[in-house]
Amino acid sequence: MKDAIKRELLIKYMHEQCSAAEMIQVKEFLTQPEWQQALDELLEDDFAQFTTDAVPDGLSADWNRRFKQKHILPAIQPLWRSAWLQYAAAGLLLITLGFYFFKNQISGTRQPPVMAMLEKVNPRGQRSQIILPDSSVVYLGAESKLRFPEKFGEGSREVSLTGEAFFEVAKDKKHPFIIHSGAVQTRVLGTSFKIDAFPGKIMTVSVATGKVRVDRDAGDKNKLKALAVLIPGQVVKWDEVAQTSCISQVDIQSIRDWKDGNLNFVSASLADVAETLERAYNVKITFNDSRIKNYHVTLMVNASNPLSRTLDIICNTTHLKFKGSGRSFNILKNGGR
Template sequence: MHIEDKKKEVVALLEERERMDTLEQVSEAVNVIDLVDHVDVSGAFVKVNNRLPGDSKWRLYVGYLSKAAAILFLPVLLFALWQYYFSQGGISGDQISMQQITSPPGTRSQIILPDGSKVWLNAESTIRFPIPFSRKTRNVSLIGQAFFSVQKNPEVPFIVKADNVQVKVLGTRFDVNAYPDREKVGVVLARGKISLTAENQEHTSSKSVILHPGERAVVDRQQGDIQLSEGNIEKYIAWHNGRLVFDETPMKEVARQLELWYGVKVVIEDPEILNYHFSTTFENESLYQVLELLKLSSPIEIDYQPAHYDEGGKKTYSKSIVYIKKKTK
């Protein structure tokens, strides 16, 4: 098919979507969600990866391209659904359904919520919300990390629940980092104002603070204590713009960020390496490029083991593994 033919096909598709009414758009969105849920992304990637030449550089570059292509944009027409229900004069309990979206390892997703708010969902993170939102509150639950750009609506507060931490906003831009494997939850405010409430693990006491732009709150999951700090927040929120920022970041955290960013497993073979700190910014670099730059900036050696997919009885998937050890003389 020639380029001109492809252009005509795209134009025809866009014109067809413009003619759809709200119900037809909602139906299309449901079909898209169903297709996404049934795609075996890991298996497909590994099958392609296993057919590549044995050169690890090839595999790393293809891995990078697949992650770049997998920055999913999911404007699933939820806003249209919300408008439709409210135009019908309200909703009943049995008309509300819960939508759950998860970003796989090495993938960052952009989502449009029913009210038009935008969410950037980091790798290995899950967001859950009702379709549609209620008239009184816009409730969202989060496991992992997400950056929010919330549509302003003073009459309907936007509430993010992450474990024992609750963030309440009217309209703002902020980041919540609440991965289950971490002892603390981080909340960073880029614009606007938010109210943060944290409970202790026993739910016997709670504390609340107001955050202003440029502030970061760190919440202890066990005690519910909140520590506030002010400064450069760019390193905490740059990920949603495709940049990986390290600022005197210890190796343990660097390894964790690489695992999330590229969907690999990082093994530190020499404990002494954990004392190393890194300050640099990566933007659209492949895993191979990042590892090479880390090798140049510190006395370390890196081995890479590609992912593989066992199509036997259990059909197990194994992530790529990056081994990091101290460089020998």
Template sequence: MNNPSLIVELFVKYLQDQCSVDEVKQLLKYFEIEENEEILRSLIRAELDFTHQGEITNSKEDAALLKVKSALIIEIKQGLEQHRFKRSAVISKWLKICAVWLVLAGSGLLIDHFYADIKSYLHPVKLMTIVTRPGERKLLTLSDGTKIWLSPSSSLEYPDQLKGNLREVKLEGEAFFEVAKDKKHPFVIHSGRMDTRVVGTSFNIQSYKAQISATVTVVTGIVKVSAFNAAHVKQKDVMLRPNQRSEFEQKDGSLTSMDYPNATQMLKRKNGILNYDGAPVQEVVADFSRYYNLPVSIESKSKGCLCYGEFDTNRPLNIVLEQLAAAINAKVIFQKGEYILKGGCEE
């Protein structure tokens, strides 16, 4: 077999319209050698796998290889420098035809490591970032089918292609995840000094920088949460199952787990319906400020209150605040463009 790396480099150069006539001849010469056909299959599949999938027969596969070779011969005859446009049209036509044929389900003919390397070279991974402003929520579907509901005042960094052994994203803020199941490629969310690792499950992560603690709440499946110190050395792992939650304390780096029977409320939370079962009113007001993009202040008498109830942030803020005020025996005042909670449970 010829040097595979040289064949790969030359084929990539060919796809990028950078081959001379002599180089095209050399490429054709490579593929006249029977044992190099496996590399050709990998090269073509790497270029085409983004847009087409399907099963093929051996006869159709052989025909596809012949057509690609024919395209090289045509280009040699026409002369690359004088006919770049014609070459692009010819090879584009044959590559589209081959796309339907060159996915070999379970076949040993493809060389996996060539495929991965070539695909990465032709289509490098790009990091994307999605951001929500205060009062804004977004739904994102990744290339593997994973769905992510991003809460207000949050950001998610993610690759446009999920490649390699891990599917990794980076979260700041809050999001609800429905991760597509893939045992061979675990899904990892990096959020500050906390990593959340899953295979296929649904859960909520809240990890705002300004918060005292970060939480992971599991609705379905099994989740592994890891805590790291400031030098990013792992300190502790916990395993969570449905109706369980972990809390990571930002100050001391401690990580604990607990039962959380109301985990299914997270399904509502991703749609802006917030439930609280004895949460400090300051936490509730902080959520409201993010969801409505309006400042809400609390008088000292109200700060010690605990909140119980369900609040639909799809409704106007004044209505939701009146509901909160009634729950803690307080009053709502709108003053100088700001809502203020006065009085409360201590009275």
């Protein structure tokens, strides 16, 4: 029998997953030297791959004794007469089931349950409102994704964002609310703010109410470097490529308006405006002259209006015109085709 099959059969046996026929086969084979060698190798592999905190000898021996009496000895007697093999069997199951049992015995605490994770993904042209387990509200933008637990645990409230969203966080001083956006963390206790965190783009955090702290990874997963502590009317911009940040002022009402579908552009290039509109309306916008992309505008439009009306406003402001319908539009200079 091939070594891989031997190994698989041994693992199934230790997990009590063998069929009746496989159980007879294992009991017969374990009396043979090559199967004892296969067991030795399996134990060595598991020990080599596993690391854990030191456990007091008394606790380890006591738990191992009780575990063998309950799970191992009834199954192997009188099959294995070697005391070492009995201990090895207990050791294999102990490794497979996890050494975390020892830690819980020492600390007197229970291992926290694994929380089910939920994910909301908006395609282009779609926005949504999400109520989190703590009653916080998230207005998730188009082409954006929010990942959050089905239920928050006893520690901090943590979610992950890719894209843009406006947060209205329920106040809870004992449980900070943390948003992970790539290498940046935004931490609050209870406030409202907006995050733009699209991959490859400059990330921004804009505060409408309360106080927000923004940090970034400092190269070590356990260390953070502060980017800013923001109050209402402030925005921090973080450039991941250049590794630079800056803080500036922003209109508070414009931050709040975003959740209602209002798009505010302040001295924004038409290239950036077009990219935002493409997400909001699920369309493709092109230019007949690349120089048009560098035109800058300051205006506010509502994404609930037809795109043609929005493009009318933009073109009237910049003395341009547009053509197209459906999912494709082209912005042109006057006289262009």
